[in-house]
Amino acid sequence: MxxxxxxxxxxGALQVLKGINLTVAKGEVLTVIGGSGSGKSTLLTCINGLExxxxxxxxxxxxxxxxxxxxxxxxxxxxxxxxxxxxxxPHLTVLENVMLAQIKVLKRSKSDAEAxxxxxxxxxGLADKLKVYxxxxxxxxxxxxxxxxxxxxSPDYMLFDExxxxxxxxxxxxxxxTLRMLASEGMTMICVTHEMxxxxxxxxxxxxxxxxxxxxxxxxxxxxxxxKDPELQKFLAATH
Amino acid sequence: MFxxxxxxxxxxxxxxxxxxxxxxxxxxxxxxxxxxxxxxxxLTLFRLSGNRILYAIATTWVEIARNTPALFQIYMxxxxxxxxxxxxxxxxSLLIGIAFNNAGYLTENxxxxxxxxxxxxxxxxxxxxxxxxxAFQNVIxxxxxxxxxxxxxxxxxxxxxxxxxxxxxxxxxxxxGVTSELNARTFRTFELFAIAAVIFYLITxxxxxxxxxxxxxxxRY
Ligand SMILES: Nc1ncnc2c1ncn2[C@@H]1O[C@H](COP(=O)(O)OP(=O)(O)O)[C@@H](O)[C@H]1O
Ligand SMILES: [Mg+2]
Numbered sequence: 001m002x003x004x005x006x007x008x009x010x011x012g013a014l015q016v017l018k019g020i021n022l023t024v025a026k027g028e029v030l031t032v033i034g035g036s037g038s039g040k041s042t043l044l045t046c047i048n049g050l051e052x053x054x055x056x057x058x059x060x061x062x063x064x065x066x067x068x069x070x071x072x073x074x075x076x077x078x079x080x081x082x083x084x085x086x087x088x089x090p091h092l093t094v095l096e097n098v099m100l101a102q103i104k105v106l107k108r109s110k111s112d113a114e115a116x117x118x119x120x121x122x123x124x125g126l127a128d129k130l131k132v133y134x135x136x137x138x139x140x141x142x143x144x145x146x147x148x149x150x151x152x153x154s155p156d157y158m159l160f161d162e163x164x165x166x167x168x169x170x171x172x173x174x175x176x177x178t179l180r181m182l183a184s185e186g187m188t189m190i191c192v193t194h195e196m197x198x199x200x201x202x203x204x205x206x207x208x209x210x211x212x213x214x215x216x217x218x219x220x221x222x223x224x225x226x227x228k229d230p231e232l233q234k235f236l237a238a239t240h
Numbered sequence: 241m242f243x244x245x246x247x248x249x250x251x252x253x254x255x256x257x258x259x260x261x262x263x264x265x266x267x268x269x270x271x272x273x274x275x276x277x278x279x280x281x282x283l284t285l286f287r288l289s290g291n292r293i294l295y296a297i298a299t300t301w302v303e304i305a306r307n308t309p310a311l312f313q314i315y316m317x318x319x320x321x322x323x324x325x326x327x328x329x330x331x332x333s334l335l336i337g338i339a340f341n342n343a344g345y346l347t348e349n350x351x352x353x354x355x356x357x358x359x360x361x362x363x364x365x366x367x368x369x370x371x372x373x374x375a376f377q378n379v380i381x382x383x384x385x386x387x388x389x390x391x392x393x394x395x396x397x398x399x400x401x402x403x404x405x406x407x408x409x410x411x412x413x414x415x416x417g418v419t420s421e422l423n424a425r426t427f428r429t430f431e432l433f434a435i436a437a438v439i440f441y442l443i444t445x446x447x448x449x450x451x452x453x454x455x456x457x458x459x460r461y
Contacts, residue, residue: 077369080367087364091461105369
């Protein structure tokens with residue numbers, strides 16, 4: 001379970017998160033929508049401790065992310081994250097990309113790591129690209145590789161930050177299909193996305209962020225069918 | 241000037257000795273690069289550490305190495321340290337002096353290379369659970385070394401040429417030292433130094449060529 005309790009976060013004078021309260025249960029798929037600059041990415045990077053918070057608490061399985069005593073490297077083993085910008089390690093093959101952290105962080109043997117990497121790359125449809133360097137992959141393939149790389153760590157939670165936003169339109173589908181597959185397998189996920197159709201289909205709940213505030217959160221039928229927040233109404237009108 | 245008689249045969253008789261000197265020159269250059277790269281990686285970590293004292297050490301090193309003559313640096317290692325009771329052989333002084341210079345220049349090259357690596361690489365590594373050091377070692381360092389490969393090759397060439405500065409610490413077993421001693425005995429100045437120059441040239445060419453081949457093998461991405 002991920003519990004976000006009254007989290008505030010600023011960059012200098014800019015308040016980016018203004019008291020976020022949110023709980024994501026095991027097996028839930030939460031999508032987060034909202035305009036650019038509303039604090040969605042910041043929230044994700046706070047959840048895995050890449051960013052500090054000013055006040056409030058974030059608990060992952062009861063462990064406080066920003067407590068001094070928390071071993072963040074340990075915590076990050078169970079929280080996979082995939083970013084909007086593709087960040088394959090360019091000097092490693094696809095297979096090595098997916099093996100590296102397994103070996104260095106989880107201390108898996110090389111053969112175990114390789115078996116798991118092959119399994120995950122199969123899963124995301126990259127079985128024929130094992131020996132290829134990332135520069136040879138399309139954007140969609142790079143994102144699927146990044147997903148496999150995160151999944152190979154056997155995370156309990158997956159965070160996706162607009163993983164299709166930098167892709168050519170014809171490549172978006174293959175990545176969304178991968179996310180759908182994960183959702184159907186019961187992975188606990190927080191997906192920041194601009195793909196409203198996708199959000200409507202896969203989410204258990206959808207949260208709308210506006211200027212650092214979670215303005216509305218509801219089941220997709222409700223949030224898209226009968227939005228209450230005026231800003232959400234504007235936002236939805238603009239995205240159609 | 242024109243009554244100088246070329247005696248190539250006599251000079252060429254010294255070739256075996258000079259080639260032995262060339263081996264010493266290459267040995268010093270290679271060792272000084274190995275030490276230089278290792279220290280430069282360490283100094284780069286100092287710079288990234290966020291610790292002000294470590295940062296100051298790295299910066300001072302780079303500033304001195306790049307803004308004073310290499311000859312002074314070698315001289316200081318030999319005679320400067322000698323003043324503190326640390327007496328190094330000419331070989332060691334030359335090696336350490338060149339390694340000091342290499343480390344300074346390479347640290348600066350590494351700094352430029354790091355700028356070319358996106359911040360997102362570290363973020364990706366860290367979010368996979370790697371510690372800062374693991375992220376540096378496995379993700380940043382290999383890319384940094386790749387980007388710096390050409391400057392490192394140039395520095396290696398410099399290291400070869402800098403061995404001739406061993407003259408100031410009475411180094412007499414490297415290519416320059418051997419040539420200079422032969423010259424003192426035989427006065428075949430032009431021939432000896434011409435041969436030495438050709439050997440220097442061939443070594444540096446061999447380095448740039450093999451570096452190019454090595455790069456093609458190492459960096460397939
Ligand atoms: N590292 C940072 N330093 C300063 N400002 C930042 C930083 N990261 C994000 N911001 C600012 O915080 C606000 C929210 O950013 P972000 O969380 O990326 O929004 P979103 O993902 O919803 O588009 C933006 O105004 C952005 O410019
Ligand atoms: Mg964002």
